[in-house]
Amino acid sequence: MALNMLVIDEDAVGILDAALIEDAWFSDFYVPTNTEGVRRVEIGDVVYILSKKADLESNLLVINIGALGVFKSIAKPRSAFERIVRVALRQFDRSISLPVQWQPYHEGSLLSVYADSIGRKNQYRIYFDQAPSGSANLFAFGVTNGPEVLRQVPIDIPAYEAAVGGLLEALTVDQVSPDPVGNFGILLSEPLGAQLSGSGTLDEWYDRKLSGEQLKFVDQPLDRPIRLRGAPGTGKTQAMAVKCLKALYADADAGGDKTIAFLTHSSALAHDVVRGMFYALDPSARWSQLKTPAGRPKLWIGTLYELAQEQLSYEKKGLRPLSLDGRDGRELQGFMIHDAIEAVRTSPRTALGVLKECPDLAARMGNEGARKALVEDLMNEFACVLDAENIRKGTPDADRYVKGAREAWQMALPTERHRKLVLEVHSAYRDALRREQLLSMDQMIADFGRYLSTHEWNQLRDRDGFDLIFVDEYHYFTRVEAMTLHNLFASRAEHSGRWPLIMAYDLKQSTSDAALGGGLERFRNPGVGESVPVDLKQVFRSTPQISAFLKDLDASFPAMDLEGEFDTYESQSNKADGDLATLRIFDTGVQLIDDVLEEAGILARSIDGGGSQIAILCMNEELFDRYRKAGRARDKFVSVTSREDLRELRYARMKSVFSMPEYVAGLQFDTVFLIHVDQADLSDEYLSQGARRRYVSRAYLGASRAARKLVIASCMERGGTSAILDAPLRNKSLIQFVT
Structure with a gap:
């Protein structure tokens, strides 16, 4: 039947x-x-x-x-x-x-x-x-x-x-x-986060497994904001999970009615990794069942976007937020910015006006070969400045944007004419979003921030607000996103002008400039009172050899005044010794990808955990798209093209994982092949300090995913080895592999 x-x-x-x-x-x-x-x-x-x-x-x-x-x-x-x-x-x-x-x-x-x-x-x-x-x-x-x-x-x-x-x-x-x-x-298997967390119940982690640094953080009182800083692999998310459950259960056991939010910048990180960690700490899942006397869940896990969607009910209004958390969303946004550039170039008003007054940027806009790099710069400028600050052409905010000082990390726009031209492109981009009935994520958060200042929310705040808020990957939050957090608290959560916002971050892992917009005071005082810093220095993920490479790579970050939040890498590994990181140089990209795929396949068949422990991370977006779509390579890896794809790691088996560093942030692998660390990506004459920092951050993030073995690959047809590897090569934390 x-x-x-x-x-x-x-x-x-x-x-x-x-x-x-x-x-x-x-x-x-x-x-x-x-x-x-x-x-x-x-x-x-x-x-x-x-x-x-x-x-x-x-x-x-x-x-x-x-x-x-x-x-x-x-x-x-x-x-x-x-x-x-x-x-x-x-x-x-x-x-x-x-x-x-x-x-x-x-x-x-x-x-x-x-x-x-x-x-x-x-x-x-x-x-x-x-x-x-x-x-x-x-x-x-x-x-x-x-x-x-x-x-x-x-x-x-x-x-x-x-x-x-x-x-x-x-x-x-x-x-x-x-x-x-x-x-x-x-x-049947355990959740992804449980695999990352490792064995041990909540009590076992608190009593025996946390380091002294982590324990200091977990024991910090909950009457003040706390910022937890640490390099990759220092156990920031694990410590956050332990502290969250300790606070949740302490209140529940005392008969309290406090509510807690655990926010991340990625839905997949929240629901696959964080929930999995909670499950590993308490397999009974008591944390998912606890409710206040009024019937409200005591723990809410998700993204700020999901919280905004819940409150603003966009889906009921027929509006579609544009996702930027993945290749598909970035590709769509790139197309729309590309079309906006064309609209500005072909408009008689702008062609005879601001374009004529700004010939160098106009020439860059007309150069198809340089268009991709320009679109990426504009994407960053829109997300981290214009949309984040809700700046629109013709407003007083736009006038301040045109005339104001710019920081080293921002797109190079030296004159007012350059900035006016960018505002024209941004206006055309906003028009396209409106025609398609799309909202950028930054527009969505701007709306949410305004809602949180309404009389309606003021009436609902004590019912729907939170007593304690944890924010993982705080370095991915824009200033506007960070400033919404203050209004998410119930009024009862205040302690002498301070609010219990618990933040974990590492600025050097941020592959966007979201964290830098508006200055870094929001890390010390994110609108909830002066925060208490706790630093983690002990690395649990990587071998001493990989930690040494990361320390030398750290020297490649541009010298930028980031107010003490861009500290030199000083972490020490407690893992056993492993192999030195190796560099392999190929004549062509085809030789590079064929060789790496073959070796990754051999490792995937021989290692515990199979392909889910082997990652090939590409530094160049265009090449990443080309390789993942190529028929000759596609059946050799599991492609992770957004952080929503993290669940696909379960299906790697004998295939390796193919992705970009930003899409596997928060994860770890036994072996990482970081490919196309090529000088060509640093040779653009328009490359800003911010673009250089983002490039180094991508390499830093990718390399730090490796627990035991790290292989760097470059190719001669794209300029050979990137200059960011000079210090590791000089100090011999990276050695060239000679066949």
Whole structure:
């Protein structure tokens, strides 16, 4: 009999969320009979996947898997299933948010989201009823190729009710899934964050595993802001997770009603890594179940964007935030800036006006060969200055922007005429966003900041605000994002003019200039009172040899006055000795990528953890896109093109991971191949100090992902080895490999 419905209880949903699932699983939904924690029962045309805790009161996820079901017309059912699971987790745990990239849209109890991460190219959307037949269950009932009116998408409620009605029999029957021959298509595993965190409960970490520096941070009182600084691998996120759970449980055990927010700049980091760390510290997941007496979750985990979306309800208004957290979003923004440049160049008003008055920048705009570098500079200027400060052409703020002093990290715009021309491009870019009914993430946050100053929020603040806020990767937050944090606190959280904002950051890992806009006073006093600094110096991730390389690479950062927040790398590794970092130089890019892919494949087949422990990180965006799309290389790696793709690491197996450093921030690998560290990327005559810093930060971030082995690769056709490697080569923390 053909299967028609799949029923999964709430606890089994959490178990499947961490599973490795292949597309073949979606034919029969088999679960191995010896699987700990879940079992499969088939009754008629319904499959039940049930946990040990399942009973008649359990919340259920029900999925239409019939001929017109959710998975039949979707090319990548695994991606769709992962999204269905996330929506179910959101249904059963209101502290979980749906990423803005999914474009969630609501109509009453109905909800739809994009079925995979390339929604603007592939328009399939999945449809849910969040209260089928008046229940608290979730019913994934349909899929369409393109958006449809939610209430016009067919929903088979009788089939849903029959599936739910069979739960009692499924709970009592002894029938389990047969043992099919071959691959089950599913392998249950622990969450990504649990793998990164390592073994140890919350008490074990606090009593024995935290270093003295980390313990000092965890024991800091919660009546003041704290800034936790540390180089890569010093355990900042781990210490934040321990401190968060200690505070949460202390308040819960005392019968308190405090609420805590744990914010990151990446949805994937929040929901796959941080939640996984919490799960490792407390597998009972008590942290996800605690509520205040009023029924509000005591812990909220997510991004500032998700919090803004929740409050502003953009999805109900038909507005689509433009994601910049990934190659797809950056590519779309790049296209729009490119078109804005063309609009300014071809407009008679600007061609005879500001363009004529600014011939050098006009020439750069007309040079197709230099256009990509210009678009990247403008993207950074928009995100970190114009959109972040809500500066628009023709306003007093724009006049101050044109006439004001500029800092070394900013795009080189030496005269007022240059800045006026940039404002023209920005105005054309904003017009394009408006035509497409898109919002940049910076515009979204600017709106959120204004909302937090309204009388409405003032009335809701003590109900919906937080008593304690943790912010990981604070170096990715713009000044405007940082200044919204103050208003997220409930008024009761104040302690003598100070608010408990706990920040973790490392400015040198930031591959954008978001942290530098508006000065660095916000690190010392982010609008919540003077913060207490705690520094971590002990490295737990990398060998002493990789730490030595990072220390020498640190010398390549441009000399910039960053008010004491850009300290020299001084961290010491407590790991056993390993190999020195090696440099390999190739004649061509083809030789480089072929050689690296071959060696990475050999390592992936021989190392514990397989390909998930081997990363090839590309320094150049254009080459990264070229390689990941090349047919001859594509089947040799798992591509991670955004931080939303982190879940793909589970599927690396015998393939290596191929990405860029910024998309794997927060992760670690046994071996890293950092490729195309080439002089060509530093030879642009228009390269600003800020662009140089971002380039070094990308190399620093990529190299610091390596735990045991680091290989640097350059090619002669792109100018040979980058000058940023001079100090490591001179000091012999990097040695050239000679074949």
